[in-house]
Amino acid sequence: MSNIISRGPAPTPLVAALPATVPFVGPENQERARGKLFRARIGANESCFGPAPGVIAAMRDAAPEMWKYCDPDNFDLKTAIGQHLGMDADNVVIGEGIDGLLNLIVRIYTMQGDVVVTSLGAYPTFNFHVAGFGARLVSVPYHDDRESLDGLLDAARRENAKLVYLSNPDNPMGTWWEAAEIERFAAALPEQTMLALDEAYGETGPANALPISTWMRPNVVRFRTFSKAYGLAGLRCGYAFGPADVIAQFEKVRNHYGVNKMAQVAGQAAIADQTYLAGAVGKIAAAREKIAAIGRDNGLKPIPSATNFVTMDCGADGAFALKVLQGLLARDVFVRKPMAPGLDRCIRVSAGLPYELDIFADELPRALAVART
């Protein structure tokens, strides 16, 4: 692809100036480039444990109904989520994954040139949307492998930020802040700053990492998803919740028919089975333990994780960790790694099935041996 429009009507200057290639390389893309499949898919923070059997059954039952448009109000799903969280349906908005909702919050709260604050090395899709709407991203380094609440607060104040992004628990490091710290952070933000609080990994962390679901502030929108612990990454169904007058802003600009009927059906079935969810969270915790043990056996330092992955310090610099990553990929083990300075000494391994973690255990020492040569 070329960045130059050779002919025809011109895009807006903002869009014309955006890079023509974007860094969203999925494992399928890598598999096409390699010409072979991965043996272990433990890089995308999916849940290999999948959704509940009842969710799969609900999808199969609904397949013949897909000729009907989805309900643009997402009424049944919003109601179910609201009941689960202890709030009204109009405190909830459904989107095409958290990604789709992050697009909207950037659009709602920022104009070209406005400042948005995030952590250096945090979620790249959020940064993509910030660039896409022409806002100016200010990035704050992590501190001790956690997003720096003090640093984010300072930047928000100094830059008169319109929006701050914080993920808790954090991706890509797996670390977290306790609820009281999050609440203090939100209360200390400048009056004009909205906080996008990404709780994609909310279900897999310790209970005290999350403010209670009914904790609401006029300057906070919280984001959750069916992609992680609920095991439905492929269906692209996330939700945001907050004060009704804040959530109402999303209704003004969202693609009302954007979340499809299969996602609506599956999301409802998923939220109804909290017993299955608890079991999946237990399996994820066990897989984290196993990944950490494999890492320690090989001299890596696993960082305590509240998510469905474990990020591990390879004990040297970013170039070394990159070699470890490349060694694993070459051995058909799909993992990823943080790329920001300071974080880039690590690799990141998602909870996998026992056979996948066995493959990882087999291949990690080989990848490390090659990286050390």
Added chain:
Amino acid sequence: MSNIISRGPAPTPLVAALPATVPFVGPENQERARGKLFRARIGANESCFGPAPGVIAAMRDAAPEMWKYCDPDNFDLKTAIGQHLGMDADNVVIGEGIDGLLNLIVRIYTMQGDVVVTSLGAYPTFNFHVAGFGARLVSVPYHDDRESLDGLLDAARRENAKLVYLSNPDNPMGTWWEAAEIERFAAALPEQTMLALDEAYGETGPANALPISTWMRPNVVRFRTFSKAYGLAGLRCGYAFGPADVIAQFEKVRNHYGVNKMAQVAGQAAIADQTYLAGAVGKIAAAREKIAAIGRDNGLKPIPSATNFVTMDCGADGAFALKVLQGLLARDVFVRKPMAPGLDRCIRVSAGLPYELDIFADELPRALAVART
């Protein structure tokens, strides 16, 4: 919902000024308000004939795989569509229905205050996106129940439009222009004007209503969907095609994980079964004939249709047609009607199953009798 933000960070002035309620009333919403289901669902231009059996089987088979993220490149689906259309995959972009792609084309080509031209009474979702990005909509009346190519051209020239919307075949009237007229129109547009050519009903019209699929111009993006003849409205999967350097603009701003894996799987299975599609198109044509006959039997004037619905002149003004619509709704028959001046004398009835059209045939004379009192 209130249009006033009582507290918290302010949305952008553009978003703050948008209406808090948006006119996307689905039949489910009406059913909730009525407290009972419709007996005939023939108002949303869905395909009651559904997708091919192989598509349903593919969805069922794929259900356990939904824990994996979708391929953000939509590679397999783009390739299949490209092969079907006779072009490369990079001439194609997939979106969350045509709606999602219309959002993007407005965003790519217009800034606040830029002029966008459409027909008065054409697709309201397009107008929603135009308002959402702060562009100024200029609407041109239909002429003889067709979108006025001369009128759209005049407005584009006069207003220095950045974008023109044209649906062919047209919704809500069902009328169409022949390919040669579309091609002349595109060639006559001002240099800076992009044409969004919505061909959602492309499969159900006469062959000469569509330029050949490989007809491409630097100022035209064409839109098609799996929602209509393919019978997959609930999955929200549409596509746009055009010159690769135009399509590349969509890659810069789209939500790369927005189209879910079920939609990708079903879209591929659907496009592979053109025999089923031909059969569905035949059933749609037969249903159109039956709807028109029912209308004529009751003194209505059906407008020839290239779509999966028939729009019928009720023979009086908009107030009368509205009474007919309300009478049908009260009798549990879900239909819709155009609302723009001149078009509003009509009701619009989608292709339905034989039993649904029997219900329509039973209830139309009663609704007309009440409307005439």
